[in-house]
Amino acid sequence: MSDEIATAKRALRADLRERRNLLSERERDAAAAGIADQLRALVARTGAESISCYLSTTTEPGTREFVTDAVARGIRVLLPITRTDGLLDWAVADDDLDIAEGMFGLPEPVGEVLGPIAVGDVDLMVIPAAAVAADGMRLGWGRGYFDKTIGSMEGRPPIYAVVYDTELLDDLPRDLHDQPVTGAVTPTRTVTLAASAH
Template sequence: MHDDIATAKRALRAELRERRQLLSQTARDAAATGIREQLDTLVDSLGVRSMSCFLSIPTEPGTREFVDAAVRRGIRVLLPVTRTDGLLDWSVAHPDFDIAEGMFGLPEPVGELLGPIAVNDVDVLVIPAAAVDRNGMRLGWGRGFFDKTLGSMEGCPPVYAVIYDSELLDEVPSDLHDQPVTGVVTPTQTLILAPARP
């Protein structure tokens, strides 16, 4: 990666992280409600029976209400579990599943682990992001787990990144390994930004 791109990514991530930390609890609660409504509508419109999602941390737009509701509706939800080799294992969410702290202090489900290819048969992937630009380029948090996952998938289904409204930008710095997303889900809207990949 070029040094100037790496520097630009670090600076933008730091700014976005600070903005997220300054949000009030009221704003976070409202965002979680909005994300649940947007994701409910998305999975209904796509006829989703199986999907991936993630367990949000307190500063992220909340996904936990949605995951709980989706599981209770009978949707098979795969949640990521980090591995030391930079890939992701997956675990199927169940009602009242246990959560433990995984690598990097991220919340991860406790349960049977499925390998990295388990995600190949989902109808849609819902992933975290720091920001996304209007062409669908995603800026992650720098660890590369989701870029590796998306880059390794054949016939990748639609991929939606969950962000706050202010994190949809005109452009984000990117390099060759960075993977685009189909669209974004924010607390107020779901937008398609790029065609689904073959």
């Protein structure tokens, strides 16, 4: 990665993180409800019976309501667990979701750990992002876990990144390892983007 791209990404991430930190609890709750509605509709539209999602942190657009609801409706939900080698393990979400603090302070499930290839047979992936561009490029938070996961998949399912409405941008700084997504889910809409991820 060139210094210029790395610097641009760092600056943009800092700005996006600051904006997220300024949201009120009421704004976050409203966003989480909107995300849950959008994701439920996306699952219905795609007919997904097995999905991967993640447990949102306090500043991310909330996904926990959606995960709880999906499990209650009988959808198999895989949740990521970070590893020291840069790969993701997975655990199946259940009714009494036990959560612990994982690497980087992220909320992660406690339970039977499935290896990195477990995500290979999901019908839909829902992943975090700092921002998404109109051409489908995704800016993550700089650790590369999801880029590595997506890049190693043979057959990619539809992949949607969850962001706030203000984080859908015209373009983003990018590097060779950055992976595109199929679309973005915000609290108010779900958009399929120009560059399909599969």
